[in-house]
Amino acid sequence: MKTENLPPVVGGPKKEQRLSLQFAKIAQDTSTFRSLDWDRSRFDIEFGLRNGTTYNSFLIKGKKTALVDTSHKKFLNDWIQLLKKEINPCSIDYLIVSHTEPDHSGLIGELLELNPDIEILASKVAIQFLANQVHRPFRSRAIKSGEELDLGENSCSGISHRLEFISAPNLHWPDTIFTFDYGTSILYTCDAFGLHYCSEEVFDIDQQVIYEDFRFYYECLMGPNARSVLQAIKRLEKLPTINIIAVGHGPLLKYHLNSWIEYYQTWSNQKSKGKNYSAICYISQYGFCDQLSQSIAHGVAKTNAQAQLIDLNSSDPQELTALISEAKAVVVPTWPSQPIGDLQNSIGTLLAALSQKQWIGVYEAYGGNDEPIDAIANKLRTLGQKEGFSPLRVKQNPDSNTFQRFEEAGTDLGQLLNRKQNVATAKSIDGELAKAMGRVSGGLYIVTAEQGLGNDRRRGAMVASWVSQASFKPPGLTVAVAKDRAIEALMQVGDRFVINVLREDNYQPILRHFLKRFPPGADRFEGVAILEDHAKGGPVLMDALAFLSCQVQQRLETPDHWIVYGLVEQGNVADTSTKTAVHHRKVGSNY
Ligand SMILES: Cc1cc2nc3c(=O)[nH]c(=O)nc-3n(C[C@H](O)[C@H](O)[C@H](O)COP(=O)(O)O)c2cc1C
Incomplete structure (x- = not known):
């Protein structure tokens, strides 16, 4: 294992931030580049970090070579230098993009400069998003759940690296895919199962040391999407035994694998019990929908009510009908005034699936050419639905105040959903005990x-x-x-x-x-x-x-x-x- 210390960079108000890089072999023909961000103290607006974080990427060498994800832009020169030291970038055939959040995809542009022939594999929405992000043509292949990529056999180890892709939307970005390597039984999950914990320990040797951060990470990033977590875990059941979960943040999971997965399962089951959930719709890659919907979902989840994020760009009509009609609350973004294709169909399905007595919330996507928010709010109230929060308007590019406002609206909605349950909980405390506590x-x-x-x-x-x-x-x-x-x-x-x-x-x-x-x-x-x-x-x-x-x-x-x-x-x-x-x-x- 090799570690390289980088000169400190200056970030925030005159605070030096320690950054370093690590390269380590993790299995046959497989290694990791870990960017160690020791002092990062915040992730998204609501997520304070105690122990920094890491951004992990992976190199898999079969007959052909694939890189899984890159790193944060702040590691720019040094990450590229280390990559060059370990492999000629031109010999990388594929870049697998697990999702397009900038802390993992921040160096794709630079990689393309070194190797314009690299083929990028990602979900359809991720590729569209990358096209806007890197501003240059690139070779790409949109992959779907169940599709495979055969890297072939590594001539030294004799191991064949066949990769299968598994879609895992909303964990924690809409376009997330997992990758499973049948050659090493490593599952690459990027944000899912990760934790913000920076250390040179590549693996999860001491579970106790990292448990709190693992749990907190789940609460902040995965909890709001508990139903999606369960769907993803169900898809994993079809795979052979997993040896390592190669996460995008923190130590890789190897020594307590089953117990980490069980935690995800238990917590997500707890969060998605019953049908008292809010369906939070968004349109991926449209305006600021992705982040704004996440803030609402986070606000809902803070109340312990459930949130189910639904991408109107890529939802199955039957599933959409079921999710909307059974929800206690439905939150909808403003959509383009002339929607086309799948989106147009989803909007029709959504409107038809609304049912009486639901709480309704509408938010502006700020996509540039939206249908007016009040017109959409009226459309949603046709069956006598009640307003869960006043329409959330966005008048300029969203800033942290906007996200806070959206989160608070989500919390208000969650409190409405939980009202009866909270009254019941308060009443359930034994009378004498309650008096003594008083x-x-x-x-x-x-x-x-x-x-x-x-x-x-x-x-x-x-x-x-x-x-x-x-x-x-x-x-x-x-x-x-x-x-x-x-x-x-x-x-x-x-x-x-x-x-x-x-x-x-x-x-x-x-x-x-x-x-x-x-x-x-x-x-x-x-x-x-x-x-x-x-x-x-x-x-x-x-x-x-x-x-x-x-x-x-x-x-x-x-x-x-x-x-x-x-x-x-x-x-x-x-x-x-x-x-x-x-x-x-x-x-x-x-x-
Ligand atoms: C006398 C009194 C004491 C309170 N103490 C606490 C407290 O210690 N912790 C807490 O979380 N809320 C406490 N609350 C409740 C909230 O502070 C209060 O409802 C809050 O200001 C509303 O904030 P919110 O809009 O963020 O829910 C208390 C409320 C009252 C009436």
Whole structure:
């Protein structure tokens, strides 16, 4: 195994990021190039990373040679250099693109420059997308599930490398395909089964060390597509025994393979129990549909309700009818004003499959020539469906605020779907126990958090009473944040937040304000007196008794909350003549 350290690159606000590259043999005729991104602290807007990440690509040498995926653009020169050191790029016959997310496909353009004859194999949508991404002609083959590519026999090992492709849409991109090599029994899954964990350990030797990151990754990326995960696992059952799952992020899975797959199965079964799901439709490669639909799905999944993503560009009419008619909520993007082909058929099928009493949500795809959003919302309400959230309009290229707004709309929808279940859960706590739990009391606080600047600024706030000091040296505290709180996305490891302590003699107006039901994306501080730039991490309320500014160190998962542990960096008491507001409860089934 070889590791190469690269000079640090500068990324973000003057923070050096360590990058390195690793090349290792993983099986007969098969090796991996791993790009190690030690300090990456965020993935998508809602996903904070504790242990960096890696981008893995693979080289398979039969009679012919195939490369599976490339790397992130930030590894540009060094990745190409290492590739050249290990193989003449012109001798690579095929590039298999598992999906087109830039962290795996970021260097395809450069590879094509070195070897314009390489043939790219990917799903149909992925090839269309690449055409826009690389801006140059290339040889390509659109592959479908079940199709094969025979690389032939490696003359040294005598092993024949026959590859089969398995489509796995929505894991975690719409165009994802898996590849299985019958010669080595390695399954290449790219994002699926991966984890954001950077180390030079190529394999999953110690399961305990990486379990938390594996679980968190599933929650963030796969959980919103639990039904698609189960469909993909079903397809894998037809394969012979798998030896290695060669993932695109983190260590490759080899030593605990069955247990990792079982985790995916168990978690996805839990998430897709019953029929109380929302069907979130999108049109792949149209406008910003892909990412916007993912944000809505992520918001729904935060509430523990289910989300089923459906690509209107490539769905089977029968399957579409079943998924739409059985859904409790249907979310639809604006579609092109003159849809053609499969898309036109899917829209017809979708409209015909809607049923009464469904919740409906519409969002703008921002595709350039969309049917007006209000016209689509009206079309969807023909049978008396109810609005799950107000139409989500997009007036400019989506930024992180837009994604936050979409995520919050998804959360609102998920809460509607779960309403009955949550009331039942609260009632199910034994009366005496609930009363005894109610004797646990806390103070009253407003937690605030803020990130980004200018148009990209995102901020949030929540009322909290489950706040507790958790360490003396260094001073630290915990806040229990419900998994479906909007502010949760701003309280990832490394993020900062502020605890505003409310005063005993005057807390009601502030409490009332922050307990209002805010529409998705609303500025929760409108009409509230705040001290801007007073503390790192979030607004300080003018009427707070004290504030504590913290940085998140760890998060512990409970069934319905994240226990967020923050180190206190700064704090101040505004008025020593009064005490903290205390919250006494009757029962422990409510805050
Ligand atoms: C007295 C009181 C204490 C609360 N404490 C917490 C808490 O510690 N953690 C939490 O997640 N939510 C707590 N909540 C609930 C939410 O903070 C509140 O509903 C929230 O501000 C709405 O935010 P959302 O729109 O993100 O759901 C509390 C609510 C009340 C009334």
